[in-house]
Structure formats: C-alpha cells, structure tokens
Amino acid sequence: xxxxxxxxxxxxxxxxxxxxxxxxxxxxxxxxxxxxxxxxxxxxxxxxxxxxxxxxxxxxxxxxxxxxxxxxxxxxxxxxxxxxxxxxxxxxxxxxxxxxxxxxxxxxxxxxxxxxxxxxxxxxxxxxxxxxxxxxxxxxxxxxxxxxxxxxxxxxxxxxxxxxxxxxxxxxxxxxxxxxxxxxxxxxxxxxxxxxxxxxxxxxxxxxxxxxxxxxxxxxxxxxxxxxxxxxxxxxxxxxxxxxxxxxxxxxxxxxxxxxxxxxxxxxxxxxxxxxxxxxxxxxxxxxxxxxxxxxxxxxxxxxxxxxxxxxxxxxxxxxxxxxxxxxxxxxxxxxxxxxxxxxxxxxxxxxxxxxxxxxxxxxxxxxxxxxxxxxxxxxxxxxxxxxxx
Numbered sequence: 001x002x003x004x005x006x007x008x009x010x011x012x013x014x015x016x017x018x019x020x021x022x023x024x025x026x027x028x029x030x031x032x033x034x035x036x037x038x039x040x041x042x043x044x045x046x047x048x049x050x051x052x053x054x055x056x057x058x059x060x061x062x063x064x065x066x067x068x069x070x071x072x073x074x075x076x077x078x079x080x081x082x083x084x085x086x087x088x089x090x091x092x093x094x095x096x097x098x099x100x101x102x103x104x105x106x107x108x109x110x111x112x113x114x115x116x117x118x119x120x121x122x123x124x125x126x127x128x129x130x131x132x133x134x135x136x137x138x139x140x141x142x143x144x145x146x147x148x149x150x151x152x153x154x155x156x157x158x159x160x161x162x163x164x165x166x167x168x169x170x171x172x173x174x175x176x177x178x179x180x181x182x183x184x185x186x187x188x189x190x191x192x193x194x195x196x197x198x199x200x201x202x203x204x205x206x207x208x209x210x211x212x213x214x215x216x217x218x219x220x221x222x223x224x225x226x227x228x229x230x231x232x233x234x235x236x237x238x239x240x241x242x243x244x245x246x247x248x249x250x251x252x253x254x255x256x257x258x259x260x261x262x263x264x265x266x267x268x269x270x271x272x273x274x275x276x277x278x279x280x281x282x283x284x285x286x287x288x289x290x291x292x293x294x295x296x297x298x299x300x301x302x303x304x305x306x307x308x309x310x311x312x313x314x315x316x317x318x319x320x321x322x323x324x325x326x327x328x329x330x331x332x333x334x335x336x337x338x339x340x341x342x343x344x345x346x347x348x349x350x351x352x353x354x355x356x357x358x359x360x361x362x363x364x365x366x367x368x369x370x371x372x373x374x375x376x377x378x379x380x381x382x383x384x385x386x387x388x389x390x
Contacts, residue, residue, distance in 0.1 A: 002179050002211045008228045009206040009250065015243065016045035016140065016202035018178035022185050023098070024048040027073065032095035034073045036083040041074060042066070044100055044140045045202050049074055084109045088116055088135065096133045096189055102141040103199065104155040113137075113158075113195060114165075120193050121167050131192035139199040142305070143329050144244045144342065150335040156306035162197055163310055168275040173198040174241045174305055175214075176269050177207045183214035184271075187280070194281055199305060205243045208269075221285030222272030223293055229253055234266035236356055237298050241270035242305025244338075245328070245347055247390065249303045252352035259365055260356065268293050276317045290318045297323070301355045303347055304328035325355045339386040343373050348388075 027033050027049055035041065035049055042050075050067055056075045057068030077083055080101055087097045116135055123129040143154035162170035171194055175181040181200055188196045208226065209217075217224050223239075229250055238253060240246040246269055253265050270278055277284035285293075294300055300323050304311040308328035315324055327347040333340070342348040350369040357365035372388065379387040 002207075002209075005179075005207060005210045008208050008226075009247075012204040012206050013178040014045055014202060014204045015175055015178045015181035015200045017048070019138075019181045019185055020046035020048035022182050024052045026185075026189065028052040030096065031073075034075060034087070034090055034095060034097045036075045036077075036087045036097060036099040038078050038080060038083065038101055038105070039076050040100065040102070040140075041076060044138075046100065080105055080108045081112065084112050084116075084135075088112075091133050091135060094130075094133070096136075098136040098138055098188070100138040100140060102153060103139040103143060103158075104141075104153045106137060106139055106158045106197075107155055107161075110158060110161055113162075117165065117167055117169050117195060120169055120195075124193060134188055134191040134193070135195045136188040137195065137197045139197060140202050142199060142201055142244075143333075144242075144305070145201050145203055145338060151333065154329070154331070154333065156199070156329055158197060159199065159306040160310040162195065163273055163275060163314070166275060168281050169194045170274065171196045171280045172273045173280075174243070174271055174273075175200050176243050176246050176271065177205055177209060179207060179209045179211055180214040180217070180271060183211070183218060186215075187218050191280075191282070200243050206247060208246075214271075217269070217271040218280065219283065221283060221289050222274075222279035223268055223270045223285055225293060226250070226267045226269055230266040231264035234264045234295065234298055236263065236359075237266045237268060237294050237300050238303075238352065239268040239270060239294070239300060240303040241273060241311065242303070244342070244390075245303035245305055248342060248347065248349045249301075249352060251349035252301075255349060255353045255369075256356055259353070259362075260360065263356075263360075266295075266298075273311075273314060276314060278314065278318075285318075287318060294319070299355075299359060300324050301352050302326045302328075303352060327351060337380045337384070337386045338390050339376060339388045340380045343377065348373065 054067035054069035054072035056072040173184045175184045184198050238249045240249040272280045274281045279285040308326040312326050330345045332344040354369050376387045
C-alpha cells in the first residue's frame with residue numbers, strides 16, 4: 001500500500017516485480033490460484049511467486065532447475081494453446097488463475113479466447129451455471145520496447161479484437177505504473193464472467209499514483225485527471241492509455257508549457273477500456289463524467305498503447321471526431337531504440353506537441369520538433385542509443 005506519492009514521476013519501479021510480489025502473497029493465501037506461463041516467469045520479473053510455490057513438474061529434476069514439484073502451481077509450458085486450455089478448465093472448476101505471454105504471441109490463442117467468451121455468454125443464460133472466475137491475461141514484452149526482439153514481437157492486435165466484441169465481456173487494463181498494476185491485479189481477481197487483458201512493460205517505469213488514486217480509477221470509470229500535470233479550464237487535453245505512451249504524453253506537456261506559456265493543458269490517464277467505452281464492463285465512464293474530464297470542446301490529443309483506430313472508435317462514442325488527434329502503434333519499426341520506436345510510429349512527445357503547434361499555426365515549432373526527431377533518428381542509427389531520453 002502506497003499512501004502518498006510526493007514526487008510524481010521522479011522514482012521508477014518495475015510493475016512486473018510489484019505484481020509478482022502481490023501475486024506471491026495472494027498465492028500463499030489461496031491454494032486454488034495457478035500461474036500459467038510459456039517459460040518466462042523469471043524473465044518477466046514475476047519470480048517472487050517461486051517463494052511460495054514450485055513449478056509443476058513430474059519428471060526427473062536437475063540441480064540447476066528452479067523449484068519443481070508434482071503439486072506446483074506455476075505451470076510453464078511453451079504452448080500458449082495448451083496453457084489457455086488448462087487455465088479455462090481450472091476456472092470452470094472454480095479456481096482462480098492468471099496466464100502470461102509476450103504481447104505478440106497472445107494472438108496465437110485468439111480463437112480459444114473467443115470461444116471461451118462465447119461459453120461465458122451462453123452459460124450466463126443457464127440458471128444453474130455459477131459465475132466463473134475471470135480469465136486473466138497478462139501481456140508483457142510489448143510493441144514499444146523491442147531493443148532485442150524486433151518486428152515479429154510487435155502486435156497489440158488482441159487489444160483491438162477484445163474491444164470490438166459486442167458481447168461486452170472483455171476488459172483491457174493499462175496500469176500506468178507499479179501501484180496501478182497492483183490495483184489492476186485486485187480488480188482482475190474480483191471479477192467474474194469476463195476476460196481481462198492487462199498490458200504493461202516489465203521495464204522500470206515512473207511512479208505516478210498512490211494506492212488510493214489507482215483504486216479510484218477502477219471505481220470511477222477507468223480514467224482520472226493527473227492534477228500535478230494539469231491546469232484548470234484547459235485549452236488542450238492530452239490523454240493516454242498505457243504506461244510508456246502516458247510518459248510520453250506527460251513529457252509532451254513539459255515541452256508545450258515551455259513553448260506555449262499562455263496556454264493551459266490537462267492530462268487525463270485512461271486505465272481501462274471495454275466495448276465502446278472508457279472503463280470496465282461493470283463501470284463504464286458516463287458522458288457527463290467524460291465531459292468533466294475532457295471538457296466539452298477542447299481539442300483532445302491522445303496517445304494509445306495499441307492501434308489508433310481502436311481508441312478512435314471508443315472516443316467517438318463520447319465526442320465529435322473533429323476534436324480527436326490520436327496516436328498509437330502503426331505497425332512500424334523493428335529492433336530499435338526505445339525513443340525511435342515511439343518516433344517511427346508518430347507517438348513520441350514531439351509528435352504530440354506538433355499537433356498543438358499545427359493547431360496554433362506555429363510552423364516554426366513544427367520545424368523545431370521535426371529537427372529534434374530527425375537528429376535523434378540519425379544519432380540512434382550511428383550509436384545504437386537515443387539522443388532523446390525516456
């Protein structure tokens with residue numbers, strides 16, 4: 001429990017390590033909880049769970065093996081199809097669970113996920129069927145950090161698939177930091193008859209929220225104003241869903257306040273999306289609350305972890321498309337530096353700032369921002385690191 005965060009964004013922590021510790025504590029108290037993972041529990045920084053349970057194993061053991069036991073509750077197998085099928089069987093038997101995978105490889109089991117959602121929809125219409133614990137998916141090694149893997153590992157497609165389903169049984173959660181990751185885990189374990197997909201990067205990320213603020217996001221429609229980064233009566237509203245893209249949006253605000261000292265800005269963080277809505281399936285953001293957060297007419301500049309069209313579809317349920325300027329993953333890039341990954345997908349701080357410069361008809365600033373982007377691209381090619389620091 002983090003009661004107060006005084007220095008927003010000044011300290012960094014790994015959401016994965018935080019979640020691993022919370023998951024380990026939950027596992028120690030709930031013997032029906034299982035973790036299903038292809039083979040990446042340790043590389044995903046969730047290895048705290050090994051302190052309370054062993055890996056499920058029924059073959060001879062070697063000295064170098066991690067703790068293994070016949071009754072282990074950490075199931076590692078390099079087959080997403082098998083893991084998901086086993087998890088669903090465990091859920092139908094009444095147990096709770098989570099499955100992890102690299103983001104791009106969750107699409108391998110899209111058909112299975114869709115079939116499970118159909119089962120949930122049908123079973124809810126049968127009186128003797130109980131509510132089933134949520135199928136909880138944790139997506140790591142995302143499209144935005146591909147320092148080593150490359151283009152094959154870049155695909156947020158499952159997010160778009162789940163958010164397009166009118167059955168309204170899917171939640172896509174985007175914890176902005178380690179504290180929000182804990183709040184997301186609590187929400188996932190409490191929910192029933194849904195699929196929850198939580199996405200964050202396992203690298204260290206700035207801490208923005210305390211525990212109360214993180215919890216409130218889920219109970220107040222999946223979005224909140226970051227007061228420390230916002231002005232009253234803003235001329236422009238910046239928003240983001242996702243940890244890395246949120247950091248870029250906040251960095252864009254720093255640039256904009258320097259270059260447009262007479263303008264007011266607001267940042268709204270989005271922590272959850274569901275079918276045609278900000279928020280979760282059981283707590284969608286209402287139009288009146290949307291207008292309190294985003295105003296009724298200020299331009300909205302959005303940065304999204306996934307494909308821009310996916311967020312566009314949701315935001316147009318609340319407001320006119322003419323207000324919207326949406327950035328996100330555009331299927332560009334490969335093995336490259338972190339800032340360049342943002343830049344080639346037009347989701348960097350300077351691309352967001354450029355939207356305001358264009359609306360304000362400041363061609364001089366558009367040229368300034370573009371030169372910074374061009375210089376970084378050249379520097380990254382020559383040196384293998386970014387000139388612009390995240």
